[in-house]
Amino acid sequence: MEHLRHVLPFVARYRKRLLLGLLCAAGSAALTALIPQILRTVVDELNAHGVVAADLIRAGGLMLLFALVDSLFRFGQRRFVAGGAYLVEYDIRGALFRRLLTLDQGFYGNAHTGDLMTRVTNDLSAVRQFLGPGINSLMTAVLFISTAGTLLVRTNGTLALLVLALLPIITLLFVTIGGRMQRIFRSVQDQFGDISTRAQENFSGIRTIKAYAQEEDEIRVFLEENERYRAQNVRYVLLSGLLWPAIAVVMGLISALVLLVGGRFVASGTMTLGDLVLFNTYLALLSWPMVNLGWTVNLYQQASASMGRIAEVLHRQPAITSPAEAPAQLAIGGAIEFRNVGIRFDHALAAEHRTLTATGSRPTIEEPPSHADRPAAEGWVLRHISFTVPRGSSLAIVGATGVGKTTLVNLLARVRDPDEGQVLIDGHDIRTLPLDELRHAIGYVPQDTFLFSVPLRENVTFGRPDASQADVDRAAEIARLSNDLNQFPDGLDTLIGERGVTLSGGQKQRTAIARAVLRDPAILVLDDALSSVDTHTAAQILAGLRDVMQERTSIIIAQRIATVKDADRVIVLHNGQIAERGTHRELVQQGGRYAAMYRRELLEAELTEE
Amino acid sequence: MAGANFEDDEILGKAYDGRLMRRLLVFVRPYWRQLAVAMLLLFAAAAAELAPPYLVSQAIDGPIAARNPAGVVPIFGLYILALITAFACRYGQTYIMQSTGQQVMVDIRMRIFSHIQRMSLAFFDRNPVGRLLTRLTNDVDALNEFLAQGMVALLGDSARLIFVVITMLVLNWRLALISFLMLPLMVVATVFFQRYMRASFRAVRQRLARINAYLNEQITGMLVTQLFNREGRSRARFDELSDDYRGAQFGVLMAFALFFPTVSFLSVAATVLLLNLGGRLVLGGLATIGMLVAFIQYADQMFGPIRQIAENYNTLQSAMASSERIFRILDTQADVTDPAEPQALPQPVRGEIELNNVWFSYDPAASDESPTAETAETRPSADNWVLRGISLKIPAGQSVAVVGATGAGKTSLISLLARFYDIQRGAITLDGIDIRALRQADVRRHIAAVPQDPVCFSGTIMSNIRLHNQQISDAQVRRAAEIANAAPFIERLPGGYNYIVRERGSNLSVGQRQLLAFARAIAFNPEVLLILDEATSSVDTETEMLMQAALGRLLHGRTSIVIAHRLSTIRDVDRIIVLHKGRVVEDGSHEELLTQRGYYYRLYQLQFAEQMSAA
Numbered sequence A: 001m002e003h004l005r006h007v008l009p010f011v012a013r014y015r016k017r018l019l020l021g022l023l024c025a026a027g028s029a030a031l032t033a034l035i036p037q038i039l040r041t042v043v044d045e046l047n048a049h050g051v052v053a054a055d056l057i058r059a060g061g062l063m064l065l066f067a068l069v070d071s072l073f074r075f076g077q078r079r080f081v082a083g084g085a086y087l088v089e090y091d092i093r094g095a096l097f098r099r100l101l102t103l104d105q106g107f108y109g110n111a112h113t114g115d116l117m118t119r120v121t122n123d124l125s126a127v128r129q130f131l132g133p134g135i136n137s138l139m140t141a142v143l144f145i146s147t148a149g150t151l152l153v154r155t156n157g158t159l160a161l162l163v164l165a166l167l168p169i170i171t172l173l174f175v176t177i178g179g180r181m182q183r184i185f186r187s188v189q190d191q192f193g194d195i196s197t198r199a200q201e202n203f204s205g206i207r208t209i210k211a212y213a214q215e216e217d218e219i220r221v222f223l224e225e226n227e228r229y230r231a232q233n234v235r236y237v238l239l240s241g242l243l244w245p246a247i248a249v250v251m252g253l254i255s256a257l258v259l260l261v262g263g264r265f266v267a268s269g270t271m272t273l274g275d276l277v278l279f280n281t282y283l284a285l286l287s288w289p290m291v292n293l294g295w296t297v298n299l300y301q302q303a304s305a306s307m308g309r310i311a312e313v314l315h316r317q318p319a320i321t322s323p324a325e326a327p328a329q330l331a332i333g334g335a336i337e338f339r340n341v342g343i344r345f346d347h348a349l350a351a352e353h354r355t356l357t358a359t360g361s362r363p364t365i366e367e368p369p370s371h372a373d374r375p376a377a378e379g380w381v382l383r384h385i386s387f388t389v390p391r392g393s394s395l396a397i398v399g400a401t402g403v404g405k406t407t408l409v410n411l412l413a414r415v416r417d418p419d420e421g422q423v424l425i426d427g428h429d430i431r432t433l434p435l436d437e438l439r440h441a442i443g444y445v446p447q448d449t450f451l452f453s454v455p456l457r458e459n460v461t462f463g464r465p466d467a468s469q470a471d472v473d474r475a476a477e478i479a480r481l482s483n484d485l486n487q488f489p490d491g492l493d494t495l496i497g498e499r500g501v502t503l504s505g506g507q508k509q510r511t512a513i514a515r516a517v518l519r520d521p522a523i524l525v526l527d528d529a530l531s532s533v534d535t536h537t538a539a540q541i542l543a544g545l546r547d548v549m550q551e552r553t554s555i556i557i558a559q560r561i562a563t564v565k566d567a568d569r570v571i572v573l574h575n576g577q578i579a580e581r582g583t584h585r586e587l588v589q590q591g592g593r594y595a596a597m598y599r600r601e602l603l604e605a606e607l608t609e610e
Numbered sequence B: 001m002a003g004a005n006f007e008d009d010e011i012l013g014k015a016y017d018g019r020l021m022r023r024l025l026v027f028v029r030p031y032w033r034q035l036a037v038a039m040l041l042l043f044a045a046a047a048a049e050l051a052p053p054y055l056v057s058q059a060i061d062g063p064i065a066a067r068n069p070a071g072v073v074p075i076f077g078l079y080i081l082a083l084i085t086a087f088a089c090r091y092g093q094t095y096i097m098q099s100t101g102q103q104v105m106v107d108i109r110m111r112i113f114s115h116i117q118r119m120s121l122a123f124f125d126r127n128p129v130g131r132l133l134t135r136l137t138n139d140v141d142a143l144n145e146f147l148a149q150g151m152v153a154l155l156g157d158s159a160r161l162i163f164v165v166i167t168m169l170v171l172n173w174r175l176a177l178i179s180f181l182m183l184p185l186m187v188v189a190t191v192f193f194q195r196y197m198r199a200s201f202r203a204v205r206q207r208l209a210r211i212n213a214y215l216n217e218q219i220t221g222m223l224v225t226q227l228f229n230r231e232g233r234s235r236a237r238f239d240e241l242s243d244d245y246r247g248a249q250f251g252v253l254m255a256f257a258l259f260f261p262t263v264s265f266l267s268v269a270a271t272v273l274l275l276n277l278g279g280r281l282v283l284g285g286l287a288t289i290g291m292l293v294a295f296i297q298y299a300d301q302m303f304g305p306i307r308q309i310a311e312n313y314n315t316l317q318s319a320m321a322s323s324e325r326i327f328r329i330l331d332t333q334a335d336v337t338d339p340a341e342p343q344a345l346p347q348p349v350r351g352e353i354e355l356n357n358v359w360f361s362y363d364p365a366a367s368d369e370s371p372t373a374e375t376a377e378t379r380p381s382a383d384n385w386v387l388r389g390i391s392l393k394i395p396a397g398q399s400v401a402v403v404g405a406t407g408a409g410k411t412s413l414i415s416l417l418a419r420f421y422d423i424q425r426g427a428i429t430l431d432g433i434d435i436r437a438l439r440q441a442d443v444r445r446h447i448a449a450v451p452q453d454p455v456c457f458s459g460t461i462m463s464n465i466r467l468h469n470q471q472i473s474d475a476q477v478r479r480a481a482e483i484a485n486a487a488p489f490i491e492r493l494p495g496g497y498n499y500i501v502r503e504r505g506s507n508l509s510v511g512q513r514q515l516l517a518f519a520r521a522i523a524f525n526p527e528v529l530l531i532l533d534e535a536t537s538s539v540d541t542e543t544e545m546l547m548q549a550a551l552g553r554l555l556h557g558r559t560s561i562v563i564a565h566r567l568s569t570i571r572d573v574d575r576i577i578v579l580h581k582g583r584v585v586e587d588g589s590h591e592e593l594l595t596q597r598g599y600y601y602r603l604y605q606l607q608f609a610e611q612m613s614a615a
């Protein structure tokens, strides 16, 4: 529950505001407590018929004045405290997003998008609730209860003790019922999260759902989820419905007791009627701070849990960082060397089991296990990989599905780091190069095309927002995106759908190629980037690339011989190793896996030739 | 960024719209019994809550004034009784309303979800996932808030207000009138602030939605942002959005910071008025002091409901806006619908496909202008026909490959066969029956299309292959995986078929995702037609060959259509169709096309001739 300490550094900046807020709260508490005093005097005087109209007006004027100043204080308190909370929330939100921008795929691979979103929105808002309204009412409650309490004790000790002893029941009631409500609410929310995840996956995968006419089954499963949600909710309502009526009953009971006991006092002459009215008024004024105290306790607990989840992200150290001291400004040339590289995945499945059992249904994001406690010789995807790509040459990587090609080239832009060995560019271990310079030097076309739902042009200029029109045109030309521009309603300025749904597969890939080419990178990486492009267009693209890529290094992954055959060098991955290496011609002659792959494509060419 | 997606969410909504209300009530009607009970309880509670101030005044003016301590006890007893009655009624009412509300929400949510399931793909092209989700979650919640709380509260508070006013008038009309003096000011202040708050809340919600949309896209596309060094810009954009959001939050803050002090000032002012004017009444003997004390409390009881009513008026308004958005979805007619009287396919289904002069555009407006050869010819780029008069006949059992440049319309063509979209002109028939005369489920049971983008759902390998279809057994899943040649890699995964697949299959390689999608198609065992849209583009040729061999045995005699760029993928087909800019330009067997020396010939040259010379 100590998680809220993480919020202190953010709050520290605004301590002046908090202090001012506290002052306002104190002023307001004192004034609020004084007003009923005046009321009492007037009632007593009225009761004794010892009052003239002028007295009434004077007392009224005084009450109004107090009330006015009190209002100003209240305004100030809210402004300072709640306003400060919004500022803190803003700062934390910014810090969270900055952290998200630095975190690596190791982190994202284990996190659910929805869960991360919740941390940035709901959890953060829970923290703000505590810092703003929570602290606000805490201040008011403590200050008001103490002033009003003192005044009451001075008026009638016995009755005051009765009231002060009974009022905390309200707080307790709130804490107990409220706390239990929260626990149920958590599971209600989780269930709700499941509903929206289910719907989201359904909508994003609708093409598949429809292709297999699975709509009815989807509806059935969705109904089941909804029924579960409803059942949880009814459990919640059973409790939450109790809260306010129960508090009202307790408040009413206390008033009744005050009437019973106080009435006797007045009747027996030990207390004035004004005192009784005073007690009644304070009672009404005191019950809210009491409720608020309970509420603040709950807010505190909620905020603490939420801050814990926020801190998990905020304090998560990115596994991929720029070195503290990078070599002096260097132009990356593009000679690549992989030296005895090994990679393994600490397996997602195991990780998930761990987190799920540890925290119930809400996954936490774990730090990766340290290397020491992993059994050796487990789960290597690739091992002992060494090769060089001289500056300005090209390398093709081929190999069976899932052999680790993508994983291997991902090392270059430091999407992840190798678990063993080194990757060097121009003789420097890339971990010693400034990260942004390294990435600036690389034009990467990922296998899984991701486009943003912004105009096509912005997607192309994504890596170089200041590019000139001529450069954009040239990149579109090289990627042969230019062929299709006249098919789009607004050419390059066409807004594309989410993830590019309104583009054809090849158009998406070619947009990604244009995006990479526009950066004019020292190293170009094409991960299966032509798989949805017809051979004809692919050949044109490759030819265009050869022109711009003279002097540049390129790495191409492909499943088509036509795409890789012109590379200066080809390596074949098999069973976590480099099985063959050489030029297309050499490998064909070697008669190994590559030759077999070649023959598979050739085979039927000959067959159909006849 | 996502700004364009919000136009739909800007609906403000009238405060009250009888037509919408009647439509909403349809959802509530089945539960009218529960609602009636809740209403009764509500009124009972409101009445019971009136007793305490009255009892206090009775105590003061009666036993206390008479210096009779014992006389307070019966009044105390009545007080407790009133409290307990109010408690029981309120709890019962809340519970009934809220649990009924939940049931209504399930009903509404299912209606929306089922309706969305019946929409065609064009609908999903137009509506971002985030927006649909908002309909299903936030908008339904807004309705719930209104139906389960707002509506009841609105009624309850009105009842309470009326009760209080009547009670006050009956008890002492002079004091009552004095108490009402502040009422107009209170109403004005409340209405003013409520208006302002509503606008601020709306701004907050909108900007939050914007942040959410941005955040979602950024998180999913984080790798691209990082690789392209866009962190700076993303940060700036996020700060901008976050700043906007904070600005809106400050609006709400100001509203509250002004409203609450104003209200408490006004209620002190009301007390002062009562004291001054009512005090004179007491002095003049026109009211008792006990009555005066009771009226100070009644005045507060009167202001409470006014505030509440104003607040719930906002709930009502946002519920109206939400229901308008929801009904807009529910009123969207599916543009691909089942016919009223679907025809049955002649049994056994053979799988003969015919396209007759098919014209198609993704832009629904295109159907207005009638396509003629000339317009298409003269304005090649201005119109957006994707398919321009395709006529084809694929006899049952034939295997066909569709090739063509990217963007030629291959994917669109097969989307039409599965009837994901309806064509603007022409006809597509299956075994001689127009597919528009068949039920969609029937069409798709016979036609399995493996889409170009291999979709993975979060879950296990097993659940990814069979989806939610309970008719597919574990054994069938395994068999499908073997035929698709996905089994070897699945078995190597930790957990095998229970391996946890992450969102969008991010912990599988792309080729593996394709193999899964393939296994899925086989598990669903299409009866006559299998369509593969670049289903193996990222799979290595060896795996592909094994796959095809197994598939060949399985699909023997069934019609199949394959789209592929790698010629080795289409090596065994009977017939090749070349699509170019939405037209069929070549059609025939491999040999025929080679002799034509057209597009296919060049493709072939490119892929093989060069290699042979290289070897």
Ligand SMILES: Nc1ncnc2c1ncn2[C@@H]1O[C@H](COP(=O)(O)OP(=O)(O)OP(=O)(O)O)[C@@H](O)[C@H]1O
Pocket: A484, A487, A501, A502, A503, A504, A505, A506, A507, A532, A533, A534, B125, B362, B386, B404, B405, B406, B407, B408, B409, B410, B411, B412, B413, B452
């Ligand atoms: N959902 C859509 N909404 C609007 N336009 C679309 C949509 N899907 C595709 N298009 C457009 O229709 C044209 C044909 O696309 P289609 O996907 O059929 O091409 P394709 O031949 O399959 O190409 P590829 O080989 O690149 O996959 C393209 O210009 C594309 O931009």
Ligand SMILES: Nc1ncnc2c1ncn2[C@@H]1O[C@H](COP(=O)(O)OP(=O)(O)OP(=O)(O)O)[C@@H](O)[C@H]1O
Pocket: A109, A345, A347, A348, A381, A399, A400, A401, A402, A403, A404, A405, A406, A407, A408, A447, A528, B506, B507, B508, B509, B510, B511, B512, B538, B539
């Ligand atoms: N995030 C991850 N967590 C766990 N395992 C992973 C993850 N990403 C990939 N793998 C596994 O690592 C292996 C190599 O994957 P990779 O994507 O590098 O293959 P690939 O050679 O690029 O295959 P393809 O040709 O299909 O693209 C695969 O078996 C895959 O299941």
Ligand SMILES: [Mg+2]
Pocket: A405, A406, A407, A447, A527, A528, B509, B510, B511
């Ligand atoms: Mg890959």
